[in-house]
């Protein structure tokens with residue numbers, strides 16, 4: 129039997145925990161809400177979670193792809209799905225754009241497949257931008273990272289991410305901490321956010337060309353010798369097309385090992401390793417390396433801030449019918465016709 133008094137203690141405790149969590153989370157941007165689809169699509173988050181559970185179990189790398197997709201979406205023009213438009217630099221049709229963004233083509237497919245399932249159940253009421261934000265959160269959770277509520281109500285943008293906007297807003301892997309901090313500061317992200325968000329590199333892979341400048345012609349003195357030797361095997365030339373895991377300790381688990389790597393001079397990019405070399409961020413790296421809970425708390429704060437960058441809300445933008453094109457770009461092709469039929473049928477039954 130559970131006594132009424134112990135029940136009371138339980139209720140008080142759990143509401144206290146809830147209160148603390150809520151008090152720490154960043155403020156909502158005007159127009160976004162914690163319960164945006166509560167009545168229009170209550171099953172939204174469970175549809176996404178169930179589907180991604182399967183897909184990430186089949187291929188854990190997709191978690192990294194989806195997390196990175198949300199980052200690129202938010203940093204270029206704001207979290208408005210501009211990155212998803214066919215024709216955006218880094219989007220499906222411009223894989224060779226400079227910088228070669230190497231976003232996974234499959235990530236784009238996964239988002240639009242989710243969109244299809246959600247629109248079939250709820251109608252065309254959920255934006256591709258919100259789906260991308262929830263998919264990024266679920267990718268973190270399903271690889272072992274922290275769970276958190278995602279602010280919702282984003283609308284999809286009408287503009288492509290041009291190559292220039294993409295270059296101007298993203299950070300290069302050979303950037304030092306000064307550049308990283310400056311690039312993030314203009315987005316309202318501080319040094320703690322910068323270090324915490326870089327911790328996303330605890331999962332996923334990188335192409336050799338993103339870091340071979342640290343191997344050839346001369347080895348970066350801040351890189352551990354064993355790591356350098358292993359990387360030279362995986363990437364025998366500066367322009368090798370191979371890929372390597374980014375976190376040498378636990379490449380597929382969302383944990384704080386990325387920071388342990390940095391403390392051992394085993395970070396992959398200059399932008400990673402310099403966070404430990406630079407005095408302004410070194411203590412933050414060490415504190416995350418020692419305390420995973422602290423990293424998780426700060427990562428969640430960083431993600432909620434990043435997820436609200438320059439969002440469109442209310443009557444701005446649109447709810448895209450397909451994530452890869454604007455609604456008015458009506459190209460009648462087989463795919464749309466088949467999909468329209470599918471939607472008609474699922475609306476009927």
Ligand code: HEM
Nearest residue numbers: 192193196199230299300301325328332333334335338399
């Ligand atoms: C601080 C600035 C950042 C730089 C310079 C940077 C750079 C890069 C580069 C060069 C790659 C490898 C691309 C390739 O060669 O295949 C990569 C991968 C990745 N990045 Fe970042 N990134 C940064 C911040 C972030 C943030 C904020 C997130 C998410 C919150 C993130 C998530 C990821 C993930 C998950 C991957 C692996 C992707 C995959 O396996 O498909 N990065 N990043």
Ligand SMILES: *[C@@H]1O[C@H](CO)[C@@H](O)[C@H](O)[C@H]1NC(C)=O
Nearest residue numbers: 223224228229230231232233
């Ligand atoms: C760009 O990245 C893709 C993989 O996403 C690769 O197939 C392609 O060869 C790369 N292009 C260049 C010019 O590096």
Ligand SMILES: *[C@@H]1O[C@H](CO)[C@@H](O)[C@H](O)[C@H]1NC(C)=O
Nearest residue numbers: 302303304305306307308406
């Ligand atoms: C960081 O990089 C910038 C741009 O390349 C350079 O001007 C600056 O001197 C570098 N700072 C440090 C401390 O290395």
Ligand SMILES: *[C@@H]1O[C@H](CO)[C@@H](O)[C@H](O)[C@H]1NC(C)=O
Nearest residue numbers: 336364365366367368369370
């Ligand atoms: C990488 O792939 C590209 C395109 O597939 C090819 O042209 C290039 O020669 C490859 N580079 C190396 C070093 O194998």
